[in-house]
Amino acid sequence: MATPNTSIPGPVAGNNVNTNNGGGVPESSTTPRPPALPTTTTPGPPMVSGSTLSNASASSIHGVSEIASGAGTQYESSLFGIANNENCPLVMTLIASMCGGKEKINPIIYHEIYYVPCVETPTGPLRKDDIVLRLRSELDVEDPEMPKHLSHTMVVYGQPEPRTSSRGVNVRPVTYSRLHNIDDAYTFIRLLGYRPYSDFVHKGYWSMYNQRIKISVYRVFKTQTPGDVRTIEPADLSGAWIVHVSSLSSNQDGVNHMAEQLKQIKRVFQQLVTLNAIDHIHLQNKIPYSQ
Numbered sequence: 001m002a003t004p005n006t007s008i009p010g011p012v013a014g015n016n017v018n019t020n021n022g023g024g025v026p027e028s029s030t031t032p033r034p035p036a037l038p039t040t041t042t043p044g045p046p047m048v049s050g051s052t053l054s055n056a057s058a059s060s061i062h063g064v065s066e067i068a069s070g071a072g073t074q075y076e077s078s079l080f081g082i083a084n085n086e087n088c089p090l091v092m093t094l095i096a097s098m099c100g101g102k103e104k105i106n107p108i109i110y111h112e113i114y115y116v117p118c119v120e121t122p123t124g125p126l127r128k129d130d131i132v133l134r135l136r137s138e139l140d141v142e143d144p145e146m147p148k149h150l151s152h153t154m155v156v157y158g159q160p161e162p163r164t165s166s167r168g169v170n171v172r173p174v175t176y177s178r179l180h181n182i183d184d185a186y187t188f189i190r191l192l193g194y195r196p197y198s199d200f201v202h203k204g205y206w207s208m209y210n211q212r213i214k215i216s217v218y219r220v221f222k223t224q225t226p227g228d229v230r231t232i233e234p235a236d237l238s239g240a241w242i243v244h245v246s247s248l249s250s251n252q253d254g255v256n257h258m259a260e261q262l263k264q265i266k267r268v269f270q271q272l273v274t275l276n277a278i279d280h281i282h283l284q285n286k287i288p289y290s291q
Contacts, residue, residue, distance in 0.1 A: 073173050074251060076172060078245065079170070082274075083243050087272050095205075105206075109201065109204075112201075114132050114134055118194060135152060157172050199223055201223070213261055221235060245262055245269075247262060
């Protein structure tokens with residue numbers, strides 16, 4: 001698969017955010033003073049850095065590692081918002097002040113491919129068991145001419161909770177599997193019986209709050225030629241940035257605690273970005289079979 005031009009601007013310089021014509025965040029000299037957030041932490045699964053799985057306790061089986069973050073199903077809680085070009089610098093400054101400074105903000109670019117089964121399950125009750133498999137490939141942003149793949153991670157989301165009113169956040173099961181010692185991850189996925197269906201690219205920044213909450217600010221790009229990230233173009237011509245706040249995966253007992261953490265962050269962001277749970281219909285992991 002062709003390699004992309006991965007040049008993206010650096011996140012923050014001093015109290016300003018750098019300007020770059022390649023989709024960078026515009027400058028701002030205004031630094032908001034965020035309300036204080038609680039700093040207590042609770043024991044939980046290993047930290048996920050960006051889209052890599054670092055410091056994870058994992059068991060390796062034939063080149064595939066699964067996070068061993070506790071027994072039973074693991075859940076991710078999340079909120080989503082939109083920042084325009086005008087207030088995005090303030091959002092970045094707020095994130096820096098929350099997460100320990102501008103050096104804690106990291107650039108990120110990854111290519112995500114959706115895979116569906118090569119053979120469709122016949123129409124019937126078993127068809128609902130078919131799932132979308134995602135291959136998330138993180139690229140090295142330091143070498144835009146010859147970018148290296150830092151990691152390949154298979155991501156499987158379960159069906160989201162149908163009701164969010166009681167928690168106020170989106171909650172869905174998730175499994176991350178890091179691919180190790182596999183030269184061609186795309187061939188590996190095909191050998192599992194899956195074919196690519198669609199793909200996109202995220203370019204932006206991420207940081208960790210309290211070692212438990214990942215805050216991402218990014219733009220989504222689509223490929224004009226499927227699978228070729230050199231042909232990307234903005235999916236949204238307005239230039240809006242997505243603000244995605246998500247918890248590290250936790251078991252069912254930890255979901256309410258993580259939901260409360262996210263709602264506290266929502267209150268901090270409320271003057272800049274409205275963070276909300278989105279309709280669970282948009283998060284369903286259904287196979288887009290043709291009718």
